[in-house]
Amino acid sequence: MSSQHPCITDGWFNEVNDKSFPGQAFSLKVNKVLYHEKSQFQDILIFESSDYGNVLVLDGIIQVSERDEFAYQEMISHVPLYTHENPKKILVIGGGDGGVLREVVKHSCVEEATLVEIDSRVIELSKKYLPGMACSFKHPKVRVKLCDGFQFLRDVAESGTKYDVIITDSSDPDGPAEAFFQMEYFELLYKALNDNGVVIAQASENVWLNLDYLKTLLHTARAVFPLAEYCSTMLPTYTSGQLGLITCCKNPKVNPTDPSRVPTEEEQTNMRYYNRGIHSAAFVLPTWAGKVLKP
Amino acid sequence: MSSQHPCITDGWFNEVNDKSFPGQAFSLKVNKVLYHEKSQFQDILIFESSDYGNVLVLDGIIQVSERDEFAYQEMISHVPLYTHENPKKILVIGGGDGGVLREVVKHSCVEEATLVEIDSRVIELSKKYLPGMACSFKHPKVRVKLCDGFQFLRDVAESGTKYDVIITDSSDPDGPAEAFFQMEYFELLYKALNDNGVVIAQASENVWLNLDYLKTLLHTARAVFPLAEYCSTMLPTYTSGQLGLITCCKNPKVNPTDPSRVPTEEEQTNMRYYNRGIHSAAFVLPTWAGKVLKP
Numbered sequence: 001m002s003s004q005h006p007c008i009t010d011g012w013f014n015e016v017n018d019k020s021f022p023g024q025a026f027s028l029k030v031n032k033v034l035y036h037e038k039s040q041f042q043d044i045l046i047f048e049s050s051d052y053g054n055v056l057v058l059d060g061i062i063q064v065s066e067r068d069e070f071a072y073q074e075m076i077s078h079v080p081l082y083t084h085e086n087p088k089k090i091l092v093i094g095g096g097d098g099g100v101l102r103e104v105v106k107h108s109c110v111e112e113a114t115l116v117e118i119d120s121r122v123i124e125l126s127k128k129y130l131p132g133m134a135c136s137f138k139h140p141k142v143r144v145k146l147c148d149g150f151q152f153l154r155d156v157a158e159s160g161t162k163y164d165v166i167i168t169d170s171s172d173p174d175g176p177a178e179a180f181f182q183m184e185y186f187e188l189l190y191k192a193l194n195d196n197g198v199v200i201a202q203a204s205e206n207v208w209l210n211l212d213y214l215k216t217l218l219h220t221a222r223a224v225f226p227l228a229e230y231c232s233t234m235l236p237t238y239t240s241g242q243l244g245l246i247t248c249c250k251n252p253k254v255n256p257t258d259p260s261r262v263p264t265e266e267e268q269t270n271m272r273y274y275n276r277g278i279h280s281a282a283f284v285l286p287t288w289a290g291k292v293l294k295p
Numbered sequence: 296m297s298s299q300h301p302c303i304t305d306g307w308f309n310e311v312n313d314k315s316f317p318g319q320a321f322s323l324k325v326n327k328v329l330y331h332e333k334s335q336f337q338d339i340l341i342f343e344s345s346d347y348g349n350v351l352v353l354d355g356i357i358q359v360s361e362r363d364e365f366a367y368q369e370m371i372s373h374v375p376l377y378t379h380e381n382p383k384k385i386l387v388i389g390g391g392d393g394g395v396l397r398e399v400v401k402h403s404c405v406e407e408a409t410l411v412e413i414d415s416r417v418i419e420l421s422k423k424y425l426p427g428m429a430c431s432f433k434h435p436k437v438r439v440k441l442c443d444g445f446q447f448l449r450d451v452a453e454s455g456t457k458y459d460v461i462i463t464d465s466s467d468p469d470g471p472a473e474a475f476f477q478m479e480y481f482e483l484l485y486k487a488l489n490d491n492g493v494v495i496a497q498a499s500e501n502v503w504l505n506l507d508y509l510k511t512l513l514h515t516a517r518a519v520f521p522l523a524e525y526c527s528t529m530l531p532t533y534t535s536g537q538l539g540l541i542t543c544c545k546n547p548k549v550n551p552t553d554p555s556r557v558p559t560e561e562e563q564t565n566m567r568y569y570n571r572g573i574h575s576a577a578f579v580l581p582t583w584a585g586k587v588l589k590p
Binding site: 029050277281288 | 307309317318319320321322323324344345346347363366503529530531535536537563566567568569570572573575576579580581582583585
C-alpha cells in the first residue's frame with residue numbers, strides 16, 4: 001500500500017481525463033489518503049476529503065463520496081424497482097461498495113438480491129472505509145458472487161435463471177467494465193430478464209459531455225429491447241454534476257417514466273433523494289439533448 | 296490590461312472559494328487570456344478555453360461560458376416569461392453579457408425590455424468577446440440603463456412604473472450584487488411589479504452547497520411575496536453543475552410550476568434548453584432538499 005497517488009497534488013485530488021472530459025477538471029481537498037493499491041483489476045484509491053466524507057476512486061475516476069452517494073444509489077435502484085410492479089429477484093452487476101444493495105433491500109417485496117462483483121478488494125475496502133454503504137452485505141436477502149458479471153450472465157443464460165430487475169452499477173468503459181457497454185451485454189441482460197423485467201445501467205456520460213456516445217449506447221440498447229430511455233441523476237462529484245442512466249424494459253407496455261408503484265410512507269422515510277416526482281423529472285430532457293436521445 | 300490572473304496556474308483557470316464552496320474546485324483549460332482588468336466594481340477576466348468557448352469570470356467566479364450559457368439564460372428568462380400569461384414590459388437587473396435579453400426578446404408579446412447594469416465594462420467586453428450573447432443589445436425593443444439596480448428600483452417605486460417580469464441576473468452576493476439578496480430588495484421588486492407580475496432571481500447557491508442559505512433566502516422572499524418557489528438549471532460550469540433560481544409571484548393564483556403559456560413552434564425552434572416539460576421538472580426537488588425548501 002502506497003500513500004502517494006498521481007492524481008493528488010498539493011493536498012487536492014484532481015479528476016482529469018483528456019479522453020472522456022477534455023479541458024475540464026474537478027478537485028476535492030484531501031485530508032488524508034486512507035488506502036491506495038493497484039488490485040488485480042484496477043487502481044483503487046480511498047481518501048478522506050475535507051468536505052465530502054470518504055471518497056472511493058477507481059482508475060482515477062470518483063465512484064462515490066459519502067456526502068452525495070445517495071443521489072446515485074437511490075436513483076439507479078429505485079427508478080427500476082418502482083417501475084416494476086412486483087420485483088422479487090434482483091441482480092446487481094458491479095456495485096461492490098454496497099450502496100445499491102442498501103437501496104434494493106428497502107423494498108419489502110424483494111426476496112433475493114444478488115451482487116456480482118469482479119474485484120473482491122472493492123467489497124473488503126468498502127466494508128472498512130464506507131460502512132454506510134457496505135452495511136447491506138449483512139442483509140439476509142443478499143448474496144454475493146465474486147466473478148466477472150459478463151461471464152455470470154452467460155451462465156445465467158444457460159441455466160435459464162430469470163430476474164425482475166438487473167442493475168449495472170459498473171465503472172466507466174475504459175477499465176474492466178468495457179464489455180458492459182456492448183451489444184452482447186444487452187443481449188445477455190435481455191435473456192436474464194423476466195417478461196416484465198427492467199434493466200438499468202449507468203451510462204458513464206451525460207448530455208453535456210458526449211451526446212453522440214449516449215446516442216450510440218441507446219441505439220445499441222434499442223436494438224435489443226423494445227424500449228430504452230435515458231434519465232439522469234444530479235450530484236456534485238460526478239463529472240459536470242450529473243450522470244446518465246439507461247433504463248430498458250422487456251415489455252414495451254411498461255413505462256419507466258411513469259412508475260407502477262410509489263414509495264410507502266415508511267419507504268419514503270428512508271430515502272433522501274428519490275420520490276415520485278423526481279422519478280419522472282429525471283427523464284425530462286433539455287431540448288437539444290432530447291432531439292438526439294428520444295426515440 | 297494584464298494577461299496574468301491569480302486564478303490561472305499552469306494553463307488552467309481554477310474556481311476555488313473557501314467560503315462559498317470549501318473543499319471542492321472546478322477548472323477549465325485556458326487557451327489564452329483575452330482580457331483582464333479590475334473595473335470600478337469588480338475583477339473582470341475573459342479567457343478562451345480549450346473546450347467551453349470564451350468564458351467570462353467576475354471576481355473569480357465563472358459567469359458564463361459560450362458552450363453551456365444557454366442552459367442558464369433560457370431558464371432564468373423563459374420560466375418567468377411563460378409563467379406570465381402576457382408579459383409586455385420586462386426589467387433585467389444585471390445581465391450585462393446580454394444573454395438574458397437575447398432570450399426575452401424571443402417572446403413576440405414583449406414590447407419593451409430594459410436592462411440595468413452597474414458595470415458598463417461588462418457590456419462593452421461582452422460585445423467584443425461574447426457576441427452570441429451581446430447580439431441582443433441592438434434589438435429595437437431593448438433599452439439599457441447604466442446604473443445601480445437597487446437605486447433604479449427605488450426610483451421606479453417613486454415614479455410608479457410597473458413591470459410584468461423582473462429578472463435579477465446578478466453575480467453572487469460577495470461583490471457588488473450583495474444588496475440583491477436582502478429583504479429590502481424583494482420589497483422593491485414587489486412594488487415594481489404589476490398585479491400578475493413574476494420575479495426570478497439567481498440564488499447564487501444550489502441544494503448541495505448551502506441549503507440553509509437557500510432556506511433563509513426563500514424565507515425572505517416569502518415574507519414579501521405570497522408565493523416563492525425554488526427551481527434550478529443544470530450546467531457544467533456552475534459550481535456542482537447546477538444553479539438555483541427563486542421565482543416569486545405577486546398573485547398567489549399564478550403557479551410558476553405550471554406555466555400559463557407554452558412556446559409556439561417557432562419559439563421552440565429558437566430554444567436549445569427550455570421546453571414545457573423541463574419548466575415543471577426544474578421545480579421538482581430531491582426529498583431531502585424539498586423538506587427544507589418547500590413552503
